[in-house]
Amino acid sequence: MDNAKILVVDDDKEIAAAIEKMLMLEGYTVIKAYDGLKALDMLVENDVQLILLDVMMPKLDGLSATLKIRENKNIPIIILSAKSEDSDKILGLSMGADDYITKPFNSAELIARVKSQLRRYMYLGDMSAKDNNTQITVGGLCLCKDSKRIILDGEAIKLTAKEYKILELLMTNAGMVFSAEKIYELVWEEAAYSVENTVMVHIRRIREKIEINPKEPKYLKVVWGIGYKIEKF
Amino acid sequence: MESTGKVRRFFTNKASKAIVFIMCAALAAAAWTQIIIMSYQGINPECLIIKQYKDSNNFISRYVSDAYNDAYQTLHEGGKMPEKSSYYYYISNGKQTYTNVSSTNKAFFAQYDSAFYSYEKGLLTFGANTNSNISFGFGNKDTVYIAFSDKFLETHQKTWQAQRDLLMPYAMGVVVCLLLSTVFFIWLICAAGKKPGDKELHLCRIDKIYSDILIAVLIGLTVGAFSIAFASNMYYYGNIVPANMNTYEKYAFILLGVCTFAMFMLCLAVFLSIVRKIKAKKLLKHSLIFTICYKIYDFFRSLFDGRKFNKYPLTKSLFYRQMLFIVLSFVLVILTLALVRTPIFIVPFLLEAVLIYWFIKGSRKTYDEINKGFNESLEDQMRAERMKIALITNVSHDLKTPLTSIISYVDLISKEEGLTDSARDYISILAEKSNRLKQIVSDLFELAKSTSGDIEINLEKIDFKKLIQQTLGDMDDKIQSSNLQFKVKMPDESVNILSDGKKLYRVFLNVIDNALKYAHQGTRVFVSLEVIDKEAVATVVNTAGYEMDFTEEEILQRFNRGDKARTTEGSGLGLSIAESFTSVCGGKFNIKIDGDQFRVIIKFAKI
Numbered sequence A: 001m002d003n004a005k006i007l008v009v010d011d012d013k014e015i016a017a018a019i020e021k022m023l024m025l026e027g028y029t030v031i032k033a034y035d036g037l038k039a040l041d042m043l044v045e046n047d048v049q050l051i052l053l054d055v056m057m058p059k060l061d062g063l064s065a066t067l068k069i070r071e072n073k074n075i076p077i078i079i080l081s082a083k084s085e086d087s088d089k090i091l092g093l094s095m096g097a098d099d100y101i102t103k104p105f106n107s108a109e110l111i112a113r114v115k116s117q118l119r120r121y122m123y124l125g126d127m128s129a130k131d132n133n134t135q136i137t138v139g140g141l142c143l144c145k146d147s148k149r150i151i152l153d154g155e156a157i158k159l160t161a162k163e164y165k166i167l168e169l170l171m172t173n174a175g176m177v178f179s180a181e182k183i184y185e186l187v188w189e190e191a192a193y194s195v196e197n198t199v200m201v202h203i204r205r206i207r208e209k210i211e212i213n214p215k216e217p218k219y220l221k222v223v224w225g226i227g228y229k230i231e232k233f
Numbered sequence B: 001m002e003s004t005g006k007v008r009r010f011f012t013n014k015a016s017k018a019i020v021f022i023m024c025a026a027l028a029a030a031a032w033t034q035i036i037i038m039s040y041q042g043i044n045p046e047c048l049i050i051k052q053y054k055d056s057n058n059f060i061s062r063y064v065s066d067a068y069n070d071a072y073q074t075l076h077e078g079g080k081m082p083e084k085s086s087y088y089y090y091i092s093n094g095k096q097t098y099t100n101v102s103s104t105n106k107a108f109f110a111q112y113d114s115a116f117y118s119y120e121k122g123l124l125t126f127g128a129n130t131n132s133n134i135s136f137g138f139g140n141k142d143t144v145y146i147a148f149s150d151k152f153l154e155t156h157q158k159t160w161q162a163q164r165d166l167l168m169p170y171a172m173g174v175v176v177c178l179l180l181s182t183v184f185f186i187w188l189i190c191a192a193g194k195k196p197g198d199k200e201l202h203l204c205r206i207d208k209i210y211s212d213i214l215i216a217v218l219i220g221l222t223v224g225a226f227s228i229a230f231a232s233n234m235y236y237y238g239n240i241v242p243a244n245m246n247t248y249e250k251y252a253f254i255l256l257g258v259c260t261f262a263m264f265m266l267c268l269a270v271f272l273s274i275v276r277k278i279k280a281k282k283l284l285k286h287s288l289i290f291t292i293c294y295k296i297y298d299f300f301r302s303l304f305d306g307r308k309f310n311k312y313p314l315t316k317s318l319f320y321r322q323m324l325f326i327v328l329s330f331v332l333v334i335l336t337l338a339l340v341r342t343p344i345f346i347v348p349f350l351l352e353a354v355l356i357y358w359f360i361k362g363s364r365k366t367y368d369e370i371n372k373g374f375n376e377s378l379e380d381q382m383r384a385e386r387m388k389i390a391l392i393t394n395v396s397h398d399l400k401t402p403l404t405s406i407i408s409y410v411d412l413i414s415k416e417e418g419l420t421d422s423a424r425d426y427i428s429i430l431a432e433k434s435n436r437l438k439q440i441v442s443d444l445f446e447l448a449k450s451t452s453g454d455i456e457i458n459l460e461k462i463d464f465k466k467l468i469q470q471t472l473g474d475m476d477d478k479i480q481s482s483n484l485q486f487k488v489k490m491p492d493e494s495v496n497i498l499s500d501g502k503k504l505y506r507v508f509l510n511v512i513d514n515a516l517k518y519a520h521q522g523t524r525v526f527v528s529l530e531v532i533d534k535e536a537v538a539t540v541v542n543t544a545g546y547e548m549d550f551t552e553e554e555i556l557q558r559f560n561r562g563d564k565a566r567t568t569e570g571s572g573l574g575l576s577i578a579e580s581f582t583s584v585c586g587g588k589f590n591i592k593i594d595g596d597q598f599r600v601i602i603k604f605a606k607i
Helices: A013-025 A036-045 A062-070 A086-094 A107-125 A161-172 A180-187 A196-210 B002-012 B014-041 B057-077 B106-110 B150-191 B211-231 B233-237 B247-279 B288-305 B313-338 B343-415 B421-452 B464-474 B476-481 B501-518 B552-556 B574-584
Strands: A005-009 A029-033 A050-054 A077-081 A099-102 A135-138 A141-144 A149-152 A155-157 A220-223 A227-230 B087-092 B097-099 B116-120 B123-126 B129-131 B143-148 B460-463 B485-489 B496-499 B524-532 B535-543 B588-594 B597-605
Touching: A005 A013, A005 A036, A013 A029, A013 A107, A013 B343, A029 A036, A036 A050, A036 A062, A050 A062, A050 A107, A062 A077, A062 A086, A077 A086, A077 A107, A086 A099, A099 A107, A107 B343, A135 A161, A141 A161, A161 A180, A161 A196, A161 A227, A180 A196, A180 A227, A180 B464, A196 A220, A196 B464, A196 B476, B002 B014, B002 B150, B014 B150, B014 B247, B057 B087, B057 B116, B057 B143, B087 B106, B106 B116, B106 B143, B150 B247, B211 B247, B211 B288, B313 B343, B343 B421, B421 B574, B460 B464, B460 B501, B464 B476, B464 B485, B464 B496, B464 B501, B464 B524, B464 B535, B476 B501, B496 B501, B496 B597, B501 B524, B501 B535, B501 B574, B501 B597, B552 B574, B552 B588, B574 B588, B574 B597
Parallel strands: A005 A029, A005 A050, A050 A077, A077 A099, B485 B524
Antiparallel strands: A135 A141, A141 A149, A149 A155, A220 A227, B087 B097, B087 B143, B116 B123, B116 B143, B123 B129, B460 B496, B524 B535, B535 B597, B588 B597
16 A cells, blocks of 8 residues: 555646655655646556546646546545635535645645545455444444444544544434534533533544544534534545 | 014904903993983083084074064064064164164174174174175165173073083093994904914804895894884983983983893994905805805706716716707797697697607617616626636635645755754744745635625524634633633523624634734633623623734724734734624624723624
8 A cells, every 4th residue: 555656636747746755755656647638548547546636727627537537436536726615625525526635735634635545445445344233434434333443544543432422422423413512411421511611622632533634624523603513424 | 573463462362352342332332322311301412512502503593593584574574573572673774763772873782792793784794703695685775783682691501501511421421432432343343353373364153144144134133223212212201301310211221221232232243243254255155145146057057067967977968958858849839829820830840740759769869878888887897896706716826826836845845854954944934934824825815705705604593602612612722721811701591693603613713813812921811792682792802912002993904913013923814804704794893992901892683
């Protein structure tokens, strides 16, 4: 997996070169393309494990390229874009991309996301055999009821008992919003009184463990003014 | 120069002007009252001027003329001299002689030289004076000697003198009062509108009244002032010796004086206002008649010089066409009616039809133009809006792309081996600054988008209380590591509002971030939520760690920051973004600065 081949597509040659260098430092093999059409050609010629794709490009833009790629491949696609609106992210993800990174990006975050996607891609390969009753999967996040463990992209995450219980509650009801009081009553099994802060602090800790960028969480989301939820994939 | 200034100050001083004003009116009223008292005595005012009764016109016309008249009647008309006459006489026409004295000698008469009158040889003599021009109709042969006895004269002189003594004090009073009043009046006219401080002309409140109204009021007041005096019925009572003036009359005169004084004051005030207006060259311009006439004139002028249509250039032609249509139609209808008995009436009738056709066609053209203009401006506006949004997006992309390269390569350099220590320092500065630039660019575009209205808002029912607590929980580690104590006061029940949770989270994040950055070390930060009049009011109060020498408005100006040195991290847009986001979510964002206390108030309607 360390010698995975990554395709970097960006019309800005310097940025492409910088990303290439960053990934090479991590031990990946990198090939580059400067427009969407060239990227599609290279995908045919090479065995690529992950694609980093810019959106605004000549000839064929990133979103159209994603649609084309998804026609016959399910390798991870990470979109790199200067557009930072929520709607842009949602559009990108709904086109079939696995992750969305806004420019200007942080190199550590970029690498973390690349690794996460690669791990998940490899891990999901041998996951199908497992029993669906004892585990809940949300995206790259997997909760094993038997061993009371959380596995993120194939790596076990260390959680406290309360943190695990909160995650279990939210993951079993993925997509549902829970208020702090509800979470407190179900997890602590006590009457909830002025618990917003306690719950929020726990949520934040969990986020720091399972999210690559806790400021822009992918799984555990705060619904401001209402409650908390795990995003359903 | 100094002394003239002092004199000027004295003359134009408010207090001295007020005193002079009152004095002027009072003196005039006093003079007027005294004149009324004098006339009320029914005494011939001649006694004031002529000291000796025998010199007076009164004596001449009353006694001397009578005597001459009697003499003439006797000599020429067959009349008779009065039996008891107050004078000695000798008259003769050459044939007949009449006398009431034994001596016919002229010398006898001449002994009464103070009042001896003679007509002799066509020459008329009044005492020592001789006058040949007056003849009273006597013939040349007539001789007339008339003399008044000293006793008679003495009696009359006594009465004359008594009257003179009675009137003289009043007369002197009138003269003195009038003189002083005139002086004060001139003073007031000169000082009107002037103030000690400057040489400008100052207008008073009363001067705002139109000139013609002022003049009308002045005339009315003057008529009123004099009619008060004349209307007083005591004028008709006739002779009364003033020494014996009874109480009623005394009070009547005092009342008359006071009324006159009041009226004169009003007259004077109005008159001075007119004087000020004349001085300011505004008398004519600031009159009702002039204003109305000018407005009418201006209205008609504006119709034709295009001012009326400055704002509506497209309706100008429409207006003229309408005017022309109405006037011509009127003329043609009159013509048609006038010529209705003759066959020519068809001509104006047809012309009217042509006129109507022309009017409808022209109007349609104008309406088309108006519609076209309206559509064009609407399209322009839409295009401008689209361009603005496209500009924001494009500029954002164009700034972010090179910034991505900078940040990436700075990162790569930092991973290079074999760098010197100073190079590492430089790189860490570059990394820090490029990250700050990234923050500023992203804040700037967020702000630009929200202020231009191009922002996605997802309004839903949320609990304001929960949101604030979540935000505080989210920032818990930052708050804990700061030197500040947070005091949170929340209502027991939930406070539901309609807002965008994500945006409102940003608002509170920025506001609390601001408090964390700028609050004085070791002080308390108060976060509270209250419901006041169906409004959810959230307040964040902190004590500033520096002197706030800016206003509430300034702090919200883009890029304005408390510390003018701009050294600390952040884009300086935090509060601007908070304000903008609050308003796009339908709330109100206010800042109050009270000494060192910095207070942010966020209001939403409670649902």
